[in-house]
Amino acid sequence: MLLENEEAVEQEPASHRERQRLVQLKSYCVLDSLPDKQCDQVTELARSLFGVDIALVSLIDEHRQWFKSRAGLDVSETPRSDSFCNHAIEISGGMVVLDAQEDVRFAGNALVTGAPHIRFYAGAPLVTSRGLSLGTLCIIDSRPRSEFGANQLAQLQQLAAIVMERLEQLRNRGYIDHVTTLPNRARLMEVLRTRRHEATSLPCAALAVDICPREYLFDMVKALGWDYVEGFLMEVSRTLRQVLAGIEVYRVTTTTFVYLDDSDPVTRRRHIADLQQRFFQVLEFQGIPHRLAIAIGVLPALDEISGNDVVRSLLTVIDVSREEAISPRIFESAHAENQRYAFWLLSALPMALNTPGELMLHYQPKVRLCDGACVGVEALIRWHHPIQGSISPETFIALAEKTGQIRQITAWVLREAVMQVARWLAQGRSLPVAINTSARDFDSDELYHQLSALLIQHKVPAELIEIEFTEHAMANNPELVRQRVLAIQKLGVKVALDDFGAGFSNLAYLKNIPADSMKIDRSFICRLLDDQVDQLIVPAIIHLAHNLGFSVVAEGLENERTAKILRHLGCDYAQGYAIARPMPVEDLEEWMQTRWCEVFNVLPSNAVSLP
Numbered sequence: 001m002l003l004e005n006e007e008a009v010e011q012e013p014a015s016h017r018e019r020q021r022l023v024q025l026k027s028y029c030v031l032d033s034l035p036d037k038q039c040d041q042v043t044e045l046a047r048s049l050f051g052v053d054i055a056l057v058s059l060i061d062e063h064r065q066w067f068k069s070r071a072g073l074d075v076s077e078t079p080r081s082d083s084f085c086n087h088a089i090e091i092s093g094g095m096v097v098l099d100a101q102e103d104v105r106f107a108g109n110a111l112v113t114g115a116p117h118i119r120f121y122a123g124a125p126l127v128t129s130r131g132l133s134l135g136t137l138c139i140i141d142s143r144p145r146s147e148f149g150a151n152q153l154a155q156l157q158q159l160a161a162i163v164m165e166r167l168e169q170l171r172n173r174g175y176i177d178h179v180t181t182l183p184n185r186a187r188l189m190e191v192l193r194t195r196r197h198e199a200t201s202l203p204c205a206a207l208a209v210d211i212c213p214r215e216y217l218f219d220m221v222k223a224l225g226w227d228y229v230e231g232f233l234m235e236v237s238r239t240l241r242q243v244l245a246g247i248e249v250y251r252v253t254t255t256t257f258v259y260l261d262d263s264d265p266v267t268r269r270r271h272i273a274d275l276q277q278r279f280f281q282v283l284e285f286q287g288i289p290h291r292l293a294i295a296i297g298v299l300p301a302l303d304e305i306s307g308n309d310v311v312r313s314l315l316t317v318i319d320v321s322r323e324e325a326i327s328p329r330i331f332e333s334a335h336a337e338n339q340r341y342a343f344w345l346l347s348a349l350p351m352a353l354n355t356p357g358e359l360m361l362h363y364q365p366k367v368r369l370c371d372g373a374c375v376g377v378e379a380l381i382r383w384h385h386p387i388q389g390s391i392s393p394e395t396f397i398a399l400a401e402k403t404g405q406i407r408q409i410t411a412w413v414l415r416e417a418v419m420q421v422a423r424w425l426a427q428g429r430s431l432p433v434a435i436n437t438s439a440r441d442f443d444s445d446e447l448y449h450q451l452s453a454l455l456i457q458h459k460v461p462a463e464l465i466e467i468e469f470t471e472h473a474m475a476n477n478p479e480l481v482r483q484r485v486l487a488i489q490k491l492g493v494k495v496a497l498d499d500f501g502a503g504f505s506n507l508a509y510l511k512n513i514p515a516d517s518m519k520i521d522r523s524f525i526c527r528l529l530d531d532q533v534d535q536l537i538v539p540a541i542i543h544l545a546h547n548l549g550f551s552v553v554a555e556g557l558e559n560e561r562t563a564k565i566l567r568h569l570g571c572d573y574a575q576g577y578a579i580a581r582p583m584p585v586e587d588l589e590e591w592m593q594t595r596w597c598e599v600f601n602v603l604p605s606n607a608v609s610l611p
Contacts, residue, residue: 019246026248027176029170029171033170042057042159046139047071047072050122050152052072055139057126058137060080060083060086060089060135065077065083084097084111084121084123087105088123093153095123096121096123098147100120106118120142123137123156124153124157126163180233184252203301206260206302206314207314208298210256210321213293232290237249240259244275247259252315256318276327295327295329348385349396349408350408359412360384360584361380361382362382363582363583364380364581366434367579368573369566374592376432376433377433379417379435401438410436422460432463434496435468439473442481447467452491455491455493462493466517469495470497485514496553497518501541517550520541521556529561539569551572552571553574553575554571555575557575
């Protein structure tokens with residue numbers, strides 16, 4: 001029966017309100033979650049207070065009622081079609097059934113005719129701030145009652161309010177992104193774990209939408225502040241929810257959002273097209289327009305990938321999408337193999353750093369173009385794994401850059417290079433060594449302190465060490481990096497700007513860089529014979545560098561004709577395969593004694609020349 005003054009909840013229409021209710025329910029991220037002690041305490045209290053067999057916190061899902069907490073009942077869910085609570089959520093004040101066998105709605109219900117043999121039921125809705133009922137706190141007994149007064153119903157409603165407050169706490173504490181109020185990565189992992197335990201044959205795809213390159217967002221933070229950026233992210237999340245109406249969206253990283261799509265392929269493609277169309281347009285927030293370069297990655301068969309690997313795979317395919325400028329990009333098995341290899345490599349690298357002989361330095365000579373004299377060498381790290389064999393520096397250095405292990409590599413190279421210079425000094429040979437660094441090495445003063453300590457420890461003159469850094473190191477905080485480079489220079493260490501032209505080549509940075517030399521990136525040198533644009537750019541770089549007080553090194557010298565052109569242009573130094581490949585220290589010492597004194601025709605006949 002309905003209590004006096006109770007009314008059915010107004011519907012607007014019912015189907016629309018039900019969709020809203022289900023979306024709200026899922027946003028609380030409590031379905032199929034672990035038991036909660038406070039909810040369990042409430043159900044035990046209700047069971048004792050009202051003297052009933054069963055008390056439940058029941059949440060009404062699309063096709064079932066699931067019990068967040070249960071006292072006196074073994075099953076965790078029942079079909080929604082059999083649920084008393086399915087009726088109770090439609091009644092604003094709650095529902096009381098004194099004797100189910102006498103109620104035409106429930107007399108034939110499977111939960112009445114069979115276990116748990118419900119005769120008495122009372123349920124108070126769990127109502128959100130938006131007025132939507134997620135479920136009920138209900139009490140059930142196998143004995144009918146003659147009455148359940150207004151005071152008792154008020155007590156049940158008070159306990160339901162406590163449960164609702166607890167659900168709000170759970171929602172906000174562990175599974176909700178505090179900026180966008182979307183469910184977060186932890187909730188997505190719960191959904192994936194639940195899905196793997198469910199017997200479902202419905203195919204499902206996982207899709208990631210990266211709204212913009214991370215650098216774009218960080219630049220926005222620097223320009224406009226975190227308050228603006230958080231508001232911007234909220235606007236992005238609202239837009240995503242509008243485009244993907246009815247589909248749950250999860251925020252998994254600063255800029256990446258994920259959704260699961262179990263629709264047919266045609267509908268799935270339409271969702272992607274809708275996203276691309278909406279974000280191709282300018283997104284305006286607080287009067288500032290943003291044209292976002294979104295990237296979309298797709299895992300077409302979600303259930304073929306372990307739940308723990310889903311997010312990692314999506315982030316991988318997003319990176320591939322950005323690198324290849326292809327969106328959407330479909331995840332391929334090769335990506336997973338690359339992931340596993342990268343994971344193995346990063347796991348093996350710390351051991352390699354501490355295993356004698358596994359990592360080594362090769363040295364590539366640098367010569368003076370005017371007379372062919374070898375004026376120094378560049379130290380280049382090599383990794384020979386006992387099982388995997390040689391591992392390309394391009395592979396493990398790039399990964400180390402992403403994970404922060406690059407600092408450990410730089411520290412290892414510094415130590416080994418300074419020790420080698422000390423050994424050469426003991427042999428009477430004074431040979432400068434150039435050492436590559438990463439942009440991450442300039443995030444702190446650690447590089448300066450390591451270098452200073454090594455020079456003192458091994459009694460190596462500072463001018464025999466050269467530190468190479470790229471203009472990328474200056475990008476985030478140019479003045480701070482400049483101060484750190486100046487500190488290294490004050491030790492007496494030489495400094496070179498490496499790979500000039502390969503990055504942004506910001507002239508505003510260039511005029512303030514405290515470097516001794518500039519190295520022209522090999523991409524300009526290797527095409528110098530045939531590329532008319534490079535034939536214009538290289539002389540301009542050399543002229544600019546000399547006017548700024550830098551000496552100039554050409555990287556990637558591959559033939560005699562290019563050496564002749566560079567010498568004619570006034571380039572000071574060169575290194576490359578035409579001179580010598582990087583080589584172990586023993587081969588370098590042999591090369592120093594024999595090969596480097598051979599003569600190149602491009603140089604004067606009385607000059608000591610390139611090999």
